[in-house]
Amino acid sequence: xxxxxxxxxxxxxxxxxxxxxxxxxxxxxxxxxxxxxxxxxxxxxxxxxxxxxxxxxxxxxxxxxxxxxxxxxxxxxxxxxxxxxxxxxxxxxxxxxxxxxxxxxxxxxxxxxxxxxxxxxxxxxxxxxxxxxxxxxxxxxxxxxxxxxxxxxxxxxxxxxxxxxxxxxxxxxxxxxxxxxxxxxxxxxxxxxxxxxxxxxxxxxxxxxxxxxxxxxxxxxxxxxxxxxxxxxxxxxxxxxxxxxxxxxxxxxxxxxxxxxxxxxxxxxxxxxxxxxxxxxxxxxxxxxxxxxxxxxxxxxxxxxxxxxxxxxxxxxxxxxxxxxxxxxxxxxxxxxxxxxxxxxxxxxxxxxxxxxx
Numbered sequence: 424x425x426x427x428x429x430x431x432x433x434x435x436x437x438x439x440x441x442x443x444x445x446x447x448x449x450x451x452x453x454x455x456x457x458x459x460x461x462x463x464x465x466x467x468x469x470x471x472x473x474x475x476x477x478x479x480x481x482x483x484x485x486x487x488x489x490x491x492x493x494x495x496x497x498x499x500x501x502x503x504x505x506x507x508x509x510x511x512x513x514x515x516x517x518x519x520x521x522x523x524x525x526x527x528x529x530x531x532x533x534x535x536x537x538x539x540x541x542x543x544x545x546x547x548x549x550x551x552x553x554x555x556x557x558x559x560x561x562x563x564x565x566x567x568x569x570x571x572x573x574x575x576x577x578x579x580x581x582x583x584x585x586x587x588x589x590x591x592x593x594x595x596x597x598x599x600x601x602x603x604x605x606x607x608x609x610x611x612x613x614x615x616x617x618x619x620x621x622x623x624x625x626x627x628x629x630x631x632x633x634x635x636x637x638x639x640x641x642x643x644x645x646x647x648x649x650x651x652x653x654x655x656x657x658x659x660x661x662x663x664x665x666x667x668x669x670x671x672x673x674x675x676x677x678x679x680x681x682x683x684x685x686x687x688x689x690x691x692x693x694x695x696x697x698x699x700x701x702x703x704x705x706x707x708x709x710x711x712x713x714x715x716x717x718x719x720x721x722x723x724x725x726x727x728x729x730x731x732x733x734x735x736x737x738x739x740x741x742x743x744x745x746x747x748x749x750x751x752x753x754x755x756x757x758x759x760x761x762x763x764x765x766x767x768x769x770x771x772x773x774x775x776x777x778x779x780x781x
Contacts, residue, residue, distance in 0.1 A: 498534025555582075586758075603617075610729040
């Protein structure tokens with residue numbers, strides 16, 4: 424019987440993660456870390472294309488994988504035009520937008536580009552992306568910011584939020600499209616989404632300064648004070664942007680994005696670490712409450728996921744704030760490669776609609 428292999432690719436800011444599945448069976452998974460020195464020769468994210476693709480191909484060749492058996496290559500979706508949730512075939516328009524960094528620059532942009540390049544040499548293979556970070560299902564009132572020059576945008580951990588939502592729905596013998604859920608993804612970035620019968624009708628912008636702060640991001644900052652800081656002459660445009668994404672949040676307060684280290688410092692009595700840890704927990708709980716109101720209080724479950732959900736004391740404290748709303752379910756970690764491969768298999772079996780990027 425012919426093998427059906429699915430290659431899943433997830434490029435991150437400082438890593439390239441990829442895995443190979445034979446349908447649902449994991450053959451191997453690789454997580455290659457990239458130091459600043461590794462990436463310094465490349466001026467733009469798009470310039471890292473060959474470097475990252477060659478690493479993937481070298482691993483496949485070293486493991487003596489028969490490339491002709493790869494039927495699907497599915498990449499993490501990048502910063503494309505806002506689209507609804509689903510599986511999308513990589514097409515020329517998508518590649519043009521990603522290469523031009525038309526909607527933003529992030530390593531996840533390379534997922535679709537690498538996937539498409541690999542399948543170009545494999546007859547019959549297809550390249551897809553799944554639930555990119557710009558999945559946009561916001562209801563109209565959620566787009567209003569308070570000034571017409573600025574519209575609220577949907578940028579969040581769509582792949583993991585949608586995956587755990589479907590896992591939970593299956594565990595209670597329901598369809599995702601039947602449930603109202605509040606899902607908090609807690610990692611280097613943080614997003615809290617209101618899932619109303621299969622659509623994320625409200626969510627904080629997890630990339631550009633909205634919602635709770637996280638290990639690396641500032642979350643929402645007081646607008647007037649931020650404007651004053653921008654025009655103080657003390658910081659460049661790029662430095663201000665870095666304060667919001669990359670060098671904000673816990674990194675700015677405590678000099679590290681290592682949440683486990685911060686909790687250890689707090690447990691050892693360090694007052695500053697205790698305050699920032701508790702403020703993080705407070706802001707997450709408060710945002711969950713806000714998203715519950717976006718669902719008018721009709722919440723079937725609250726789900727905590729992402730890497731920080733492994734930390735039992737944090738989960739316990741958040742739960743104590745919000746379990747009056749609904750049951751709190753924990754899905755720690757973010758198995759994005761498995762989610763990509765699972766959706767690739769659904770596409771291979773014709774069980775999901777393959778959408779067109781326009």
